[in-house]
Amino acid sequence: MIVLDRVTKNYNNKSPALKKISLKINAKEFVVIIGKSGAGKTTLLRLLTREERQTSGKIVVGGIDYDKLKDRNIPMLRRRIGVVFQDFKLLPNKNVYENVAFALEIVGKTNAQIKKTVPRVLEIVGLTGKEKSMPAQLSGGERQRVAIARSIARQPKILIADEPTGNLDPKNAWDIIKVLEKINKYGTTVLLTTHNQEIVNKIKRRVITLKDGQVVGDHAKAEYKHT
Amino acid sequence: MVKLLEITLKRSINTRNMKISMTFGRILKNGIQNFLRNITLAVAAIAVMTITLTTILILIITNATLNNTISQINNKIDISVYLKDSITVQQKDTLLTQLKNLSEVKSVKYISKDQALAIYEAQNAGNKTIQSATTALGINPIPATINITPITPNQLEGIKQFLDEPSVVALQATNSSYSGALQTAINKIAKTTRLLREIGLISIIVFGTTSVLIIFNTIRMTIFNRRDEIQTMRLLGASTWYIKGPYVVENIIYGILSATISLAFVEIMFTTISNSLQASSFGLLDISYSQYYFKHNFFYMLLVIFSIGIIIGAGSALVATRRYLKYKTKR
Secondary structure, three states, X not given: OEEXXXXXEOOOOOOOOEEEEEEEEOOOOEEEEEOOOOOOHXXXXXXXXXXXXXXXXXXXXXXXXXXXXXXXHHHXXXXXXXXXXXXXXXXXXXXXXXXXXXXXXXXXXXXXXXXXXXXXXXXXXXXXXXXXXXXXXXXXXXXXXXXXXXHHHOOOOEEEEEOOOOOOOHHHHHHHHHHXXXXXXXXXXXXXXXXXXXXXXXXXXXXXXXXXXXXXXXXXXOOXXXX | OHHHHHHHHHHHHHHHHHHHHHHHHHHHHHHHHHHHHOHHHHHHHHHHHHHHHHHHHHHHHHHHHHHHHHHHHHHHOOEEEEEOOOOOHHHHHHHHHHHHHOOOEEEEEEEOHHHHHHHHHHHOOOOHHHHHHHHHHOOOOOOOEEEEEEOOHHHHHHHHHHHOOHHHHOOEOOOOOOOHXXXXXXXXXXXXXXXXXXXXXXXXXXXXXXXXXXXXXXXXXXXXXXXXXXHHHHHOOXXXXXXXXXXXXXXHHHHHHHHHHHHHHHHHHHHHHHHHHOOXXXXXXXXXXXXXXXXXXXXXXXXXXXXXXXXXXXXXXXXXXXXXXXXXXXX
16 A cells, blocks of 8 residues: 655755645555646656655555665665656666566576566567567667566566656557556556546546646546646 | 474575575676676776776886886995904904994995905906005005995995994094095985985875776766666665676776786787897886896786776776665655
């Protein structure tokens, strides 16, 4: 379960990126977070991965209170959360296979386990046959899929996807969403941020709307409304 | 029950050891892979490291050669004390003991009247006038001599002070060799050699520090180029050592390769010079000695250059990655 209690985030004395946000997301939920650029979507996700620290308020994820989290335990937290970054963040010197394998290496999986898991997740995201390609040789959509494969390989309890369809054509975008739905079905909590109206309307999941750093809407099975 | 506990404990230790060796193997593999996949960056870093390591190597050899030349000059500097014919054996022995006990004195050598004459005659073997003069005199005109070698030429003054004490002056036939124009000349040499030694030491410190800074900066630049990669690994939950390790390995490889190239370069340089110049010397630098020093201290050089390459390489990687691994603490 993810709980945010009156969370505020200020960057360098400018107007706050998030203003006293309170949210509760249950385990195994699929939540879509929408809002314009600068509404605070990415900030919210960055707080959850402890990339940033909240200025005030309380964040508890899976029983872990972020205020009590010591620096040396941050890697442990991040290993439990899968993240698909807006800019993919693939390791440029590693090929597709190695990028996915890396996520498993750092949690101490054996070579045998890695050999079994990587081809399976690459198949899920439709990248079989691209194992040896370097990130620079891939298209935007393919890179996005590698990023997703990497984030799901560890079967995280929570998956955060920041605009995973942002750079994709409708077909690829929809494929990615289907992958996320599949993962959610297996029990992973999914947090998805998007601009894509069509996707929001089609998947009919809980939609949280952010505007100027505040929650202006939180509806179950909602459709996209202009904010 | 105890046995079961022991087995469980053993198993958990075994699993831990296996995990450690697996992680170590992966760090090593990732380091080598990074090196091979960033070959252009590696070539640039190795080039800079090779140049600086070669500079250090040449500096060490130059300094040793300079010191050798200085020692050779210093060994030639001594004081001769000429004794009166009238002094007793006891007086002579006392003087010798007193001289030996002086802290500035390295060695003392007594030359009897007969030995001194023999040396004098040998030195003037070609000069018939001198030879006939000494024979014609019928007596030995050459005084017994004590040769005093100082520890360093800078310490001649202390010895001189002792020799100028009235009780010691009374034993001497004439002024010691360390007086007049010779004294001035020796003092000049002593001053120059001391200055040269200081210059050698200072240049080692200055060039050494500069080299370390240049290598550190080069590695910092290569790691700066890959800061996004480090931050990504951090976001994925990699531990500090799992991220740093491959960079350390990569830079150790740079260090080993650079050290090998610079040693090979110096070896080739000496071979070429000795072939073309036939061991000549440039002023105070005896090239043949440099070559001798390099050959005879090869393992010492190997150790020094490899240590510098590896330690600075690994150390720089550790320091340079640190700033990209920090967690944000600002609220």
